Amino acid sequence: MRDTLTGSRIRERRQISGLRQAELARKVGISASYLNLIEHNRRRIGGKLLVDIAAVLSVEPSLLTQGIEDTLISALREAAADAVGQKAEVDGLEEFAGRFPGWSGVLAQMHRRVVTLERTVETLSDRLTHDPHLAASMHEVLSTAAAIRSTAAILAEPGEIEAEWRDRFHRNLHQDAERLAESSKALVAYLDDSDGQRDLRGIPLDAVEAFFAEQGYHFPELEAGGKLTDVLLDGLESSAANAVASGLLELYAADALAMPLDQVRSALDASDPDPLALAAAFSVDLVTVLRRLAFLPEGTLARPAGLVICDASGGVLFYKPAPGFALPRHGEACPLWPLFTALNRPLVPIRKRVVQLGRTAAQFECFAIASPQPAEEFGAEPVYRSVMLVLPVEDTVRPTENAAQVGVSCRICPKRDCGARREPSILSEGF
């Protein structure tokens, strides 16, 4: 790919130097038509001719042959794919990047910024709509403000009020002012957690997920047959978070015992993992395989795998993110994810390629299965849980015709005429 841009750079440099094509051709001893083919990347160039052209243009030959970063080309492709109502000339993309590296960089940077902002909207939308802690905090602040406003207005009225009432209102005002200061500080601290610091909001699942993330989703103590007590549950301050983490780590230890790491490594060849084949090879169920694949040391799989576990109400019980993969943490996720459709067909293994609608149009290979939890007594209603392994598909520009379309949540999903839509999208076209 890099060679194909050399001609474009020669043309750009020639134009900067103010040389006509025929002039440059004459100086290096080739015909103008041949130089024209070179400049349009239709003839490869190297060796002495390249050195001569570089000398005439007063640049290092490497400057003409140095390729554009693959990431830039990739970012431009993504920007083109995400464009709404505007068809970009993708065929001429490399030429564009070669001729205008600065503008290409700006475009790629803007696209990355849009993607980041879109993620922020998703997060805040989810949090504002479904976060009970935030709703309660806002209610606390506004109620206290209402009390202060009302009380202060009474005290500010002209004329005397009874001393008993006046004293009482002064006391209330003082209490509410203190309370407002505290609740405002707590609210700001709560909202200001975007720097990735450990979550201190006290929601057990969030704390557990932060703990797993800090450990890289891998626990060498348990790989070596260690006990649960060998794992230091640092940072899990609440007993609820401790209990949730212990439950997950028990599963981890059992999975590691059933599928020893060295044997898993041997079983994984260069191709993408085949969970069903692994289940057969290790004589374990698919759920065990999906969990195990998600908790392998970094670098074992070609790309980091995501994992989601939910119950039959759709409540997320564990969430391990993967690059480009987004699922609302507090409910109202797109019901078209295989994680949820698996609940319609318990015990049926599902493999589905999905494309997540949005600017990134990220694609994933998803494996999911819903299965009942162990019964505690005869005749009890089965309690189902669904597990989904998410493997990002590397080539995001490959055609998406065979991929099922899923969104993040209806509120920020651009898909029209969707049978699963719960509410209108807030995204206007072109957002």
Next chain:
Amino acid sequence: MSRKVLLIEDEPNITEAIRFLLTREGWQVETHAEGTDAVQVILSAQPDLVILDVMLPGKSGMDVLRDLREHEEMKALPVLMLTARGQSRDREMAEQAGVSRFMTKPFSNAEVLTAVRDLHAQASQS
């Protein structure tokens, strides 16, 4: 005859301020701070008007209102709803539940007094 207002609000200082304002206006003010048994309290108190907070312990004000309107004799009772959530969606929900007036926090004393006077006047005419 004394007019009676039932104030269902779990913020004691809001309760105190509104009680003061309405007592001064000649209202007999009764208060309650729970959602769970709020309907029973309203049925028993037989007020001329109810001021109802949305976020109440035990049961939301929205559910209280829905249940209240199930009682035939309570269909016309003026209910002023107070809430910290002023989105149109919440307003629509309140209207569907049968609210008479919807007011978002933080409100002014004048707004509360005007709403109470208006609602009572409308109820007296009908």
